[in-house]
C-alpha cells in the first residue's frame with residue numbers, strides 16, 4: 001500500500017512528506033493506522049546526527065497511538081479494530097530479560113530494531129524500490145506502520161488516541177522513573193533537571209509518590225508556570241546563579257542535598273550536577289536524558305563512595321504490554337494528567353514546525369494528528 005510519511009533522508013535536514021510504499025504484515029507482524037503521535041526530544045536527537053545508532057533514510061517517531069488494520073500469520077493477541085500504543089521497548093514475555101523480573105528491557109528484537117529493521121532483517125518501508133528504515137521499532141511519523149505483535153500494547157478503546165499517544169514515551173518515562181526506578185518514598189525531596197515532557201512527568205510522578213519537596217530546574221523560566229501547576233514546590237534557574245555551581249545551590253536549599261534527582265535533558269555536565277546535588281549517604285540520581293555519541297559522564301568516585309547512587313531508566317522501567325494499559329486506565333479514571341502536556345496539535349505537513357517549537361522551548365509536547 002501507499003501511505004503518507006515524514007521521511008528523514010539525512011541527518012540535520014528537515015523531514016520531507018512523501019507517499020511511501022508500505023508492505024503488509026508478515027508472520028508475527030501487525031499493520032497499524034497511526035491516529036496521532038507526539039514528538040519527543042529523542043526524535044530530534046536522532047535527526048541531529050548525534051545518535052550513535054542513527055541511520056538514514058528513516059521514518060522517525062515513537063510516541064504514537066493507533067488502530068490495528070491487519071494482522072499477519074500467527075498473530076493472536078490483537079485483531080483489526082483494536083486500539084494500540086506502539087512500544088519501543090517490547091515485551092516478549094519469554095527472553096532472559098523478560099523472565100528476570102528485574103528489568104523492562106526485553107531484548108527479543110533489540111538487535112534488528114537498532115538497525116532500523118523488522119525482526120526478519122528487512123524493512124517494510126520503501127520509495128522507488130529503495131528501502132527506508134524503521135525507527136525504534138515504531139516509525140509513528142507514518143500514517144500507517146508495521147510493528148511486531150510483541151511491540152503493541154492493547155488499550156481501552158475509550159481512550160482518546162491523540163492524548164494517550166503520549167504514554168508511548170514521555171509521560172510513562174517520567175512517572176515510571178519515579179515510581180519504578182527511584183521508588184521515591186513519601187516525604188522525600190526531589191530535584192528535576194529539565195522541564196520538557198519528561199521532566200514535567202517526573203514532577204507528576206513525584207506528586208503521586210507524595211514527595212514533600214519538588215525542586216524544578218530549567219534554564220527556560222517559562223517552564224516554571226506549568227511545573228508549579230503540577231506540584232513543584234521550588235523553581236530554580238541556573239542562569240540566576242552564574243558564580244555558584246547548581247549542585248551547590250540545591251545542596252544549600254535542602255540542608256545537604258536531595259533524596260532523589262532526575263536528569264531529563266541529555267547533558268553530561270548536568271548529569272554530574274544531578275548526582276552531586278544528592279544527599280551524602282543515600283541520595284540517588286536517575287539518568288533519563290540521552291547523550292550524544294562520544295559523550296561520557298564523570299564525577300569524583302568519592303561521590304559514590306560516600307553513598308550517592310547513579311541509576312538509569314528507560315521507558316520508566318515500565319513493561320509495555322502488561323503495564324501500559326493500566327496507565328491508560330488511570331488516565332481515564334482521572335488519576336493521571338495528559339491533556340495538560342499537549343501544547344500544540346499539528347497536521348503531519350507541519351511536523352518540522354513541531355521540531356522548531358521544541359527547540360525554541362515553546363511546547364511541552366506537540367501532537368501530530370493524521
Ligand code: NAD
Nearest residue numbers: 041042194195196197198218219264265266289290314315
Ligand atoms: P525537551 O526538549 O522537551 O526538554 C528539555 C528541557 O531541558 C527544556 O525545557 C530545556 O529548557 C531544558 N534544558 C536544556 N538545557 C538545560 C540546562 N543546561 N539546565 C537546565 N535545563 C536545561 O526534552 P524531553 O522530550 O523532555 O526529553 C528530555 C530528555 O530525555 C532527552 O534527552 C530525551 O532524549 C530523553 N528521553 C529519554 C527517555 C528514556 O527512556 N530514558 C525517554 C524519553 C526521552
Ligand code: AHE
Nearest residue numbers: 040042051052053089169290291314315
Ligand atoms: N540510540 C541511543 C540510545 C537511545 C536511548 O537510550 N533510548 C532510550 C529511549 S529514549 C525514548 O525517547 C532507551 O529505551 N534505551 C534503551 C535501548 O535499548 O535503546 C544510543 O546512545 O545508542
Ligand code: ZN
Nearest residue numbers: 040042169170
Ligand atoms: Zn521518547
Ligand code: ZN
Nearest residue numbers: 092095098106
Ligand atoms: Zn523479552
